[in-house]
Amino acid sequence: VLSWDGTAYAGWQRQPGPPTVQSLLLRETRRLCGPDVRVVGASRTDAGVHALRQTVSVQTTSGLAPEVLLRALNASLPRDIRVIGACEAGTGFDARRCARGKRYAYLIDNGPVATPLLERYAWHIRRPLDIATMRDGLAALRGRHDFSAFRAAAGREAPPVCTVRALHVFPRKQRVIILVSADRYLHHMVRTIVGSAVDIGQGRRPAAWLGDVLRARDRTLAGMTAPARGLFLVRVVN
């Protein structure tokens, strides 16, 4: 189980170019366990997104105990990436295939002036959001739907149908947290839902608009993609 501050990383997924969490983890695991290592993450988070608990399966023929691997990795990984737990998994465990769902949280800093200590971890929205209206609008997204309207680019993932099990808005002083739990997600789905919810919360759109957007299945109708820095992978549900 990994936790990281995503500010410095181009997301989870290994790719050429800027460092990603998977590429650093793979490099260090190979150094410790040899070249025949497979590293699979349950969630492919975007650049700049943070993770509280990402489940990762590491497949290796090395005999290193999980606790030893945890300590060795934490000694060599940068301090903004930490292995927070490690255990032996059953044969055939694969973090991605075994994930039954994921929970994400989005943090909005909703005071008149941005909080400097949340600069890396929240989206600052100056005008107070209308929480009740946001809740009304978001209710339409609960359940099993085609979420094409909330994905980054058409045709990148196969089926656009996801089941949103929970979708909550928690105001807390001058902060607002939006929690989403779903079986799977389309690219940028949480951030587009948040951007659209903010349109409602600021009165630019009525509450019923979110359901209309969902049914139209047209990305151009939804709101902006909220910035990555406010998004946290909370946990993977197995």
Next chain:
Amino acid sequence: VLSWDGTAYAGWQRQPGPPTVQSLLLRETRRLCGPDVRVVGASRTDAGVHALRQTVSVQTTSGLAPEVLLRALNASLPRDIRVIGACEAGTGFDARRCARGKRYAYLIDNGPVATPLLERYAWHIRRPLDIATMRDGLAALRGRHDFSAFRAAAGREAPPVCTVRALHVFPRKQRVIILVSADRYLHHMVRTIVGSAVDIGQGRRPAAWLGDVLRARDRTLAGMTAPARGLFLVRVVN
């Protein structure tokens, strides 16, 4: 009233060399109000220390309304420094002389593995701290005492006597917050108290040791100075 993330700054106080919060604020205030500006902060926080609410008096002959100054400063200051409130003060108000006390909080990340999202904002102590013993030991510091044992260098401030009005330890899951409220502070006083409290919490010293150190008035007997990144100026009491 200012709030900042201290990670990038050499503290509050203006000085030659690396940027400080006062020097940036003074530069921007002069740009807006002309050269005859005086900027005084209630607390002189150290390099790397954060502030939730620092009271600052700005003296100027410019007729700018406080709200206008707030917006203009926030437009030009770096995003890790924010003016979170501004109002007209009575003639002769001086943030330092008018401060009757200050509150500080120190955050300890006390889980087996450091939380990456607290990397900039907490001191990671791996072994669980014994909160009850820390509370016992810290009780000796409440009240009016000579705090020479907890200051950075002898003779730098005039009188070493301070009144500690409150000193609390709050555990919360795998985090520990130490709250201090005093009329004034010696250099590094909170961080040396925290370093010493951690010695007690880890069982390296008995609870009664903290009172002995206080009475001996000898800095070499106290614990280490806790890292600046865990310290927050919470507010100034006027």
